[in-house]
Amino acid sequence: MNATASARGHDDEEGKVDLQFRLLAEMLPQMVWAARGDGAWDYVNEQWRTYTALTAEQLTRAGFAAAVHPDDAARSAAAWRAAVERGAPFAEELRLRRHDGAYRWFLARGEPVRDGAGRVVRWLGTSTDVDERRRAEAGAPGQVDDELPSDGRALLVESRMQLVEGMDRRRIVLETARDVTARRNAEESLRESMARFRNIADHAPVVIWVTARDGSCIYVNPRWRELTGQTEAESLGFGWLAAVHPSEQEEAAETFRQANARREAFRIDYRFRRSDGAYRWCIDAAHPWIGPDGELLGYVGSVIDISERKEAELLLRESEARFRQLADAMPQIVWTAKPDGSIDYYNRRWLELAGAEGAEVAGDTWISFLHEDDRQRVLDTWSRSVATGAPYEVEHRTAFPAAREPRWYLVRAVPIRGASGEIVRWYGTCTDIHDAKLAEVALKEADQRKDDFLAMLAHELRNPLGPIRNAVELLRRTGEQQPALVRACGVIDRQVSHMARLVDDLLDVSRVARGRIQLREERCDLVRLLRHTSEDYRSTLEASGLRLDLKLPAGPVWVLGDPTRLSQAVSNLLHNASKFTDPGGRVTVALSVTSESSAVVRVRDTGIGVDPATLARMFEPFSQADRSLDRSRGGLGLGLALVKGLVGLHGGTVSAESGGIGHGTEMVVCLPIERSPAPPAERSARPSSGSSHALRILIIEDNVDAAESLQALLALYGYRVEVALSGPAGVTAARSFRPEVILCDIGLPGGMDGYGVARALRGSVGLSSPSLMIALTGYGQEEDQRRVREAGFDMHFIKPIDLSSLQRILASLASSPA
Numbered sequence: 001m002n003a004t005a006s007a008r009g010h011d012d013e014e015g016k017v018d019l020q021f022r023l024l025a026e027m028l029p030q031m032v033w034a035a036r037g038d039g040a041w042d043y044v045n046e047q048w049r050t051y052t053a054l055t056a057e058q059l060t061r062a063g064f065a066a067a068v069h070p071d072d073a074a075r076s077a078a079a080w081r082a083a084v085e086r087g088a089p090f091a092e093e094l095r096l097r098r099h100d101g102a103y104r105w106f107l108a109r110g111e112p113v114r115d116g117a118g119r120v121v122r123w124l125g126t127s128t129d130v131d132e133r134r135r136a137e138a139g140a141p142g143q144v145d146d147e148l149p150s151d152g153r154a155l156l157v158e159s160r161m162q163l164v165e166g167m168d169r170r171r172i173v174l175e176t177a178r179d180v181t182a183r184r185n186a187e188e189s190l191r192e193s194m195a196r197f198r199n200i201a202d203h204a205p206v207v208i209w210v211t212a213r214d215g216s217c218i219y220v221n222p223r224w225r226e227l228t229g230q231t232e233a234e235s236l237g238f239g240w241l242a243a244v245h246p247s248e249q250e251e252a253a254e255t256f257r258q259a260n261a262r263r264e265a266f267r268i269d270y271r272f273r274r275s276d277g278a279y280r281w282c283i284d285a286a287h288p289w290i291g292p293d294g295e296l297l298g299y300v301g302s303v304i305d306i307s308e309r310k311e312a313e314l315l316l317r318e319s320e321a322r323f324r325q326l327a328d329a330m331p332q333i334v335w336t337a338k339p340d341g342s343i344d345y346y347n348r349r350w351l352e353l354a355g356a357e358g359a360e361v362a363g364d365t366w367i368s369f370l371h372e373d374d375r376q377r378v379l380d381t382w383s384r385s386v387a388t389g390a391p392y393e394v395e396h397r398t399a400f401p402a403a404r405e406p407r408w409y410l411v412r413a414v415p416i417r418g419a420s421g422e423i424v425r426w427y428g429t430c431t432d433i434h435d436a437k438l439a440e441v442a443l444k445e446a447d448q449r450k451d452d453f454l455a456m457l458a459h460e461l462r463n464p465l466g467p468i469r470n471a472v473e474l475l476r477r478t479g480e481q482q483p484a485l486v487r488a489c490g491v492i493d494r495q496v497s498h499m500a501r502l503v504d505d506l507l508d509v510s511r512v513a514r515g516r517i518q519l520r521e522e523r524c525d526l527v528r529l530l531r532h533t534s535e536d537y538r539s540t541l542e543a544s545g546l547r548l549d550l551k552l553p554a555g556p557v558w559v560l561g562d563p564t565r566l567s568q569a570v571s572n573l574l575h576n577a578s579k580f581t582d583p584g585g586r587v588t589v590a591l592s593v594t595s596e597s598s599a600v601v602r603v604r605d606t607g608i609g610v611d612p613a614t615l616a617r618m619f620e621p622f623s624q625a626d627r628s629l630d631r632s633r634g635g636l637g638l639g640l641a642l643v644k645g646l647v648g649l650h651g652g653t654v655s656a657e658s659g660g661i662g663h664g665t666e667m668v669v670c671l672p673i674e675r676s677p678a679p680p681a682e683r684s685a686r687p688s689s690g691s692s693h694a695l696r697i698l699i700i701e702d703n704v705d706a707a708e709s710l711q712a713l714l715a716l717y718g719y720r721v722e723v724a725l726s727g728p729a730g731v732t733a734a735r736s737f738r739p740e741v742i743l744c745d746i747g748l749p750g751g752m753d754g755y756g757v758a759r760a761l762r763g764s765v766g767l768s769s770p771s772l773m774i775a776l777t778g779y780g781q782e783e784d785q786r787r788v789r790e791a792g793f794d795m796h797f798i799k800p801i802d803l804s805s806l807q808r809i810l811a812s813l814a815s816s817p818a
Contacts, residue, residue: 024197024208024300027287029267031106035063035123039084048127053099069095069103076108087112087120093130102420104131111203124200131419207303209240210289213296215260224303229275245271245279252284263288263296269306281310333430337413339423341386350430353400371397371406378411389415389423395433407434451781458503462778463703465800469496470709473803477716500800519649523674524563525556526599527591533567534589537574545583551590557599560674561650569646572639573603573667580665581607593673601669610658610665618656619644640667647671695814697721698739700730700757701776702748710743710801717807719814727752731760734770741810742770743797746777746788755791762792772813776801 025032025045034043041060048059052067059066064076072094083090090110095103110125201208201221210219220235228235228243241249248270259266265287271279286301327334327347334347343366346354354369370378374396385392392413397406413428472492475485534550541548559566570589577587585606592600610618619640640656647654652671658664697719701707704725711721722737724730727748734742742761746754754775761770775793777784788796797806 027265027300028302029283029285030206030302030304031127031129033059033063033110033125033127035110035125037120037122039080039123051098052096064094064096064108067097069097071095080110083110084120084123087114090123090125096127098420102422104129104420106130109205111205113200113203122200124204126205208301209286209303210300211260211298213298215256215299218298227274227280227305228272243272245273259286260299263290269310272303280305280307282306332432333409335413335428335430337426337428339386339425341382341426353402355401369398369400371399373397385413385415386426389417391415392426392428395437398430407432408437409433458778460778461503462500462799463706465496465500466776467703467705467709468492469800469803470706470713472496473713474709474716477713496800504798519562519565521560521562523558523560524566526559526566526601526671527552527555527557529563529566530570530589530591530601533570534574537571537578541574541578541587544578544581545585546578546581547586549586549588551588553591553593557591557593558674559599559650559671561671565646566650569643569669570601570603572643573669576639576667577603577605577607577665581605597673598670599673601671602666603669604664604666606664609661609663610656611661615656615658619654643667643669693814695719695741695810696737696739697741697743697810698724698730698733698737698770700724700727700733700742700744700748700754702726702745706745713803714810717810719810726750727754727757730757734761739770741772741774741813743774743776744793746775746779746784754793755787758791758793772809774806774809 025034025043028045029047030045031047031051032045033041033048035041041063044056044059048054049056052059054066064080065073068076076092076094079092080090082088089112090108092108093105094108096106097103107128107130108125109128110123112120113122113124115121198219201219204221204223207224207227208221209217209224212218216237217235217240220232220240224230224235224240225232230239230243233239234242238253241253244252252268252270255266255268265285267283267285269281269283271281274280283304283306284301285304286299289297289300291297324345324347328349330347331349333350333353335343335350336345337343342364367375367379378394378396381394382392384390392411394411395408396411398409399406409430410433411428411430413426415423416425416427418424472489476489530552531550534548538548574587574589581587587606588602588604590602590604592602594600640654644654647669650671652669654667654669657666657668697714699707699711699714699721701710701723702725707723707725711723714721722733722739724733727750730742730744730748731752733739744754744757748754748757752760754777758773758775761773772795773793774795774797775788775791776797776799777788778799785796795809
């Protein structure tokens with residue numbers, strides 16, 4: 001009987017799915033669907049609804065489109081339309097959205113069911129999860145419920161006649177009739193339903209079978225015969241067991257017998273022999289077929305080929321074995337964890353260090369080995385990685401029983417994800433970095449010793465420069481203005497400045513490299529800063545026989561930065577230009593705005609130029625263009641490295657351009673423009689109305705030459721100056737002399753340094769605090785300046801003192817009311 005039987009006398013039921021098909025489809029571990037001849041879906045089984053969390057109405061209304069991945073929608077829809085139009089089998093791989101939003105790949109297959117005229121009247125299909133190759137195609141029958149006649153004009157009856165003896169001893173024939181229309185219709189419906197089931201099952205792309213109450217097979221579809229080569233007669237009863245692998249026949253039979261006795265569903269994996277003699281793995285799954293009165297009618301089941309999945313599992317086991325063999329051979333610790341973060345494997349190295357057996361590593365036993373100071377930090381970091389799926393990396397100490405002391409380890413782990421993006425496992429390593437940590441500590445200590453040495457070196461180099469500069473100034477003011485003497489004083493003063501600059505550059509480059517420089521950022525006009533810095537350097541350039549040209553915009557160009565550090569960078573560029581430009585040359589400073597976001601400063605000279613090799617490394621520390629034996633250009637090669645560091649701290653860049661030897665050099669600095677509103681205009685300071693008076697100045701300095709030369713110089717300026725050569729002497733002198741200004745060295749001997757002097761004077765009862773306390777020191781780092789402010793000093797001068805700056809401060813104080 002073919003599919004036309006389902007429509008005989010029941011036109012209004014066409015397209016419905018019969019009860020036996022629903023029973024079979026709902027029991028299959030497979031996603032099953034059915035459609036009318038025109039391709040419109042009219043049924044999905046529970047597997048579909050559970051996987052997608054969509055209702056049957058939603059799924060039948062939209063078909064694949066209800067859950068298909070957007071990237072697969074157009075392709076799968078076109079393939080389905082083409083199959084319906086041609087009446088050809090449908091097969092397409094596509095991704096379907098699971099109830100949690102994840103997508104998995106499925107093989108969707110559909111087979112047309114035709115009537116006696118060859119027309120397609122239904123479609124039966126399956127959707128097989130091919131991500132894990134655990135399921136294959138499954139088909140299911142359809143059924144149309146029969147409708148009984150309801151007009152009452154024709155009935156089927158069962159008639160019985162019996163010969164009986166009446167009261168008058170006459171014999172009569174008694175006939176009885178019973179209406180059996182319903183029973184006959186039910187029997188006919190069952191025959192038709194079974195015929196339709198067989199017709200549909202015969203076309204299913206997977207194996208379908210049915211048993212009787214005693215467990216003997218009464219039906220198996222042609223797919224089984226195609227796969228195994230058995231005839232229908234050989235397959236029925238218990239003959240199908242002959243196709244099962246000999247080593248698994250008894251297990252398969254016993255599993256079925258036990259399930260049949262308990263009337264339970266069952267599922268078993270075994271190998272069956274294919275028609276070519278090869279064995280394939282399959283899943284045989286079945287549910288009991290229960291009648292309307294609760295009686296067991298038999299079993300309905302399916303066989304699904306899972307050979308690919310089994311092969312994948314075998315490959316996975318082999319891969320796992322190779323991984324563990326490799327991991328055990330590694331000198332570092334290797335471990336794996338489940339998606340929830342619990343450890344499920346450690347290699348041999350861990351077991352050796354922990355003194356544990358393989359069974360003792362699971363779960364969270366590793367936590368007990370963590371150093372107590374690191375434990376919470378490590379657990380928090382691991383919990384975040386497990387929760388977010390982010391790679392795990394942490395350094396901590398682990399106290400293994402086999403180790404003499406806790407050792408530092410670098411621990412890293414990455415998540416391995418499945419086809420839908422879910423984490424299936426974590427793979428991690430623990431690398432012993434204890435020796436590297438010790439070396440790092442030693443390196444930091446060495447770095448600190450270097451910092452201390454540089455600070456001490458700067459202090460010791462600066463201390464002699466102060467008296468020299470003071471002596472030069474005294475010679476200029478008191479000596480005869482002979483040309484030779486003037487030239488000698490100029491030479492000494494320039495060399496002192498040069499020496500101070502070298503010391504400053506050496507310290508600043510070290511600070512920039514370690515990120516120790518803190519910018520005091522403010523909104524500043526780059527035009528004004530360039531003009532002032534260039535004009536301050538003009539005399540130096542002109543003394544070298546060079547001309548300075550400025551090409552600056554008329555209006556302001558605002559940047560956010562530290563004016564002192566930006567001016568220092570520009571000064572270094574000007575210094576570099578003057579050093580490598582011969583007399584008669586020219587230095588040009590230009591500023592332009594090239595875009596809405598950057599300002600470009602160009603310092604161009606007509607000097608000796610730079611070859612390409614030197615150009616590529618000229619911003620590296622200690623890189624020098626002058627490598628001649630006489631080193632007439634001088635320098636440590638730190639100026640441009642410092643420029644690069646300072647500009648970088650401002651978010652800018654610096655580069656150099658040159659046409660080669662003899663074609664000059666151009667330094668290009670790019671800085672981001674500040675677009676915030678302009679600050680209010682500064683009010684001009686009112687000129688002081690006070691008259692100048694002779695300040696009382698106390699110098700506290702243990703270097704006799706420095707103290708006496710500065711005393712003599714300040715006395716020439718008209719100030720009353722006294723000197724104390726130690727901290728205690730300075731405090732005593734302050735009580736008697738009551739100075740208005742104190743110039744105090746920080747590095748004083750005798751148990752009371754400059755910080756102690758400042759605290760003593762600021763906290764002394766009955767002693768009026770001086771108007772100005774200035775610290776003098778050869779230490780100029782940020783930490784030194786902070787300590788100076790905390791001790792109570794008002795200002796901080798780095799040796800050698802800039803005498804012109806000091807004189808401006810003193811003159812301003814002297815002009816205020818006494």
